[in-house]
Amino acid sequence: MTGPRFTDLVNALPATVPFVGPETAERARGAPFTARLGANENGFGPSPKAIAAMNAANAEQWKYGDAQSHDLRAAIAERLGITPAHLVVGEGIDGLLGYLVRLLVAPGDAVVTSEGAYPTFNYHVAGFGGTLHKVPYKDDHEDPAALIAKARESGAKLIYLANPDNPMGTWHEAAVIERMVNEVPEGTLLILDEAYIEFAPDGTAPQIAADDPRVIRMRTFSKGYALAGARVGYAIGAPTLITAFDKVRNHFGMNRAAQIGALAAFNDRAHLARIRAACTTARARITQIARDNGLNAMPSATNFVAVDCGGDGDFARSVLAEIIAQGVFIRMPFCAPQDRCIRVSLGPEAELDAFAAALPRALKAASAKI
Amino acid sequence: MTGPRFTDLVNALPATVPFVGPETAERARGAPFTARLGANENGFGPSPKAIAAMNAANAEQWKYGDAQSHDLRAAIAERLGITPAHLVVGEGIDGLLGYLVRLLVAPGDAVVTSEGAYPTFNYHVAGFGGTLHKVPYKDDHEDPAALIAKARESGAKLIYLANPDNPMGTWHEAAVIERMVNEVPEGTLLILDEAYIEFAPDGTAPQIAADDPRVIRMRTFSKGYALAGARVGYAIGAPTLITAFDKVRNHFGMNRAAQIGALAAFNDRAHLARIRAACTTARARITQIARDNGLNAMPSATNFVAVDCGGDGDFARSVLAEIIAQGVFIRMPFCAPQDRCIRVSLGPEAELDAFAAALPRALKAASAKI
The missing domain is CATH 3.40.640.10 (Type I PLP-dependent aspartate aminotransferase-like (Major domain))
Structure with missing residues (x-):
């Protein structure tokens, strides 16, 4: 029994997935994330x-x-x-x-x-x-x-x-x-x-x-x-x-x-206005966190901020890994030169606190590996 | 500006839809249905x-x-x-x-x-x-x-x-x-x-x-x-x-x-057991309604019953139209000889009451058109 006959196109496709989801990552690491700031979800919540x-x-x-x-x-x-x-x-x-x-x-x-x-x-x-x-x-x-x-x-x-x-x-x-x-x-x-x-x-x-x-x-x-x-x-x-x-x-x-x-x-247009206001605050907070660590945050018209880690892609990937290891789920761009950045979704204060705590430790650990 | 170039396959596809949904039908008739027994939905409701x-x-x-x-x-x-x-x-x-x-x-x-x-x-x-x-x-x-x-x-x-x-x-x-x-x-x-x-x-x-x-x-x-x-x-x-x-x-x-x-x-296996019991009752009820009108209901292992209207496809389509006109949403098989039947989903008593009331009037109206 040979099984079903896939199309030629399907046979040629890789078995890759566009993104690894946070739950998948949590199962892989064996512990839940304390902050969920990686998928540009809107943690301020629906109306x-x-x-x-x-x-x-x-x-x-x-x-x-x-x-x-x-x-x-x-x-x-x-x-x-x-x-x-x-x-x-x-x-x-x-x-x-x-x-x-x-x-x-x-x-x-x-x-x-x-x-x-x-x-x-x-x-x-x-x-x-x-x-x-x-x-x-x-x-x-x-x-x-x-x-x-x-x-x-x-x-x-x-x-x-x-x-x-x-x-x-x-x-x-x-x-x-x-x-x-x-x-x-x-x-x-x-x-x-x-x-x-x-x-x-x-x-x-x-x-x-x-x-x-x-x-x-x-x-x-x-x-x-x-x-x-x-x-x-x-x-x-x-x-x-x-x-x-x-x-x-x-x-x-x-x-x-x-x-x-x-x-x-x-x-519910009033709720959208509240979301926008909360995002303005959170965007400024992430920008400040970046600055406090000597980093530059990109201007953003979205619910996330790209933070330039000040090195190359390998350095940013190292910073990312250290942040995730501390239970803060974030992602980063895939391609150079944008991959010098990490990408942090806007979220409620407690989640940004977790990011603020993780970032300096991550930068220190990543710098020690260079 | 000619617009986008569809694939040859898409250009050859008809613009048909597999089913007309009940809401679409309600908008077309300008009134809501009083019974929703056409899409084999389970009106006994979720757990x-x-x-x-x-x-x-x-x-x-x-x-x-x-x-x-x-x-x-x-x-x-x-x-x-x-x-x-x-x-x-x-x-x-x-x-x-x-x-x-x-x-x-x-x-x-x-x-x-x-x-x-x-x-x-x-x-x-x-x-x-x-x-x-x-x-x-x-x-x-x-x-x-x-x-x-x-x-x-x-x-x-x-x-x-x-x-x-x-x-x-x-x-x-x-x-x-x-x-x-x-x-x-x-x-x-x-x-x-x-x-x-x-x-x-x-x-x-x-x-x-x-x-x-x-x-x-x-x-x-x-x-x-x-x-x-x-x-x-x-x-x-x-x-x-x-x-x-x-x-x-x-x-x-x-x-x-x-x-x-x-x-x-x-x-929630207990709820599924309740659903099955309710369906057994409803199946018997539809079978009895059919019998009361001189019709034969097919045996069913599903949450619907096909009722043989005793004529050809045109007769069943006429019965169907008359039932729908009375606000009872049902469907029927598309192809002969199965299209001698109408198909009625199992549902709560009040909905079956509506079907029971509609069927004899529909049969009378459809018979009058022969």
Whole structure:
């Protein structure tokens, strides 16, 4: 018995995973983390109204969710001044990126992203046989001009850009993105990943016509709305593109309580304002912790801060390992020269206290190894 | 601006959806249903312990779910006498079927199923370019011998069989499935969809060695555990097959509260026993309602009953439309001769009362149209 016959594409795929989750790391180390600051989760927590709505929904979890996410799409459309036909709701941005890549990328098709940008996007591209073309960051920012040039050169079907960026936390102003959209080559689609847009300064989100066929924007309830566990994201695009998701998506894939919770979170604008204020405080605190240790923190328009450890990638990896060994879960960029940094998610004071305590010991230990 | 370039496969796909959801139907008719008996949801509701566990988890929904669903897999593995390496947890059986088809089916690959069996499986096969080969039901049962013969003839990579069956509710005893497994051709994988197994008579589930490379079994928390809205299913198979899911699945795709709720539901065996008892009562009630109207109800090992309307497909479709017009949501088989039936999910007494009231009026109205 030889077992099932996988496709050639699947046989060629590595058995890697985009990220190791914190629970997996906890099991490997045999102890829980005392601070969870590695996955850009929002430890300030979801809206109490969202929690109440999900609690009320749980007794009704015997029902499938609404296959059209009608109420949530209606609310988002109204606030954004678009129509529900411009919106698809999916299982987080990760799920939507998977569907989008599947819609566009056949084996050998070119896709452009930045070296060191979101690995889960690369995972989906590889998973459908696409060929990734990468450009470097420029001064710790994703580089719109280089992305466009590479797309033109490679004939790419897709360009991926996160604004604000992950893992560096840097951002471009709206006008830069608007100019970039106007340079998107014919037949190329720009994915504008706005997972962190709720943390960015007002005016960071570009003005893009809802029917513009050159861009699809992705947003999530995982970050600003603190509902990463709920798995709710949405994409904004021209209706012809949005409709195509119906050809491939898991129509009954949305968790029902999550749909209801996301809607309640979306409508609780006061809570989002509280989150933003708490993040401003936490961002300043991490910046100060870095400074207290003689390090430089990157400016950030997200719910995390990249802290330059002042050495090379090996030094930062050593610092990271020492911090994690003290029970503080953080992550770091994968690629040089961004991998001179560690990445610390914003979180409540007690978690940042744990980071503040761990950092000097980690720096000392890492320095002793040089 | 021409917009994005879809793959040839996507361009060839129809914009159909496997099912119209009840909320979609309610919006179309402009009024809510008074009884929800169409999607084989379990209106007896989830375990109170599962509800409590999900409520407690909601405040922690700012955390991503565990990418490995470790605790849930450990509990299932222990009860089944297998290891976690034999288990993958996914976003319902629908999500797992999508991943499995993606792993195995390239354009043109042959896949075998029954005419009128689960449309969402067919949706996934079409979505990856597979070629469906269908065999008819035999006496309202899926036909293992015909499925095997068709797989042999077509060189199929996959065979789909649901036991118990949907939409007819019929089933084969364990020994029949065990014999079928032994006939699976070299290089073919049998998908044994056991979504309804918790409702079946004891002994219906076949004995299959956990390492057997010829079979993958799929189970769900949507039906017996009444958590359709949570989107939690699992597949049982040989570790080499299970590991392959890690190449394509959405690693952080599981809702965190759903993972926790499913585990609590799995551990509440007393609630499952109550559900089974309630289903026995409801099944007898629907059978009696059918009889009171001069109709025959099919025997069922599921949480629904197929009721033979005594005419052809057009007559049953007319009865269905009349029942729905009275606010009772039910569905019916798609293909002849099974489409002589309507399909009614088991549910609480008040919902069955609504069906009991609607059926004679619907039969009268449908008969008047002949």
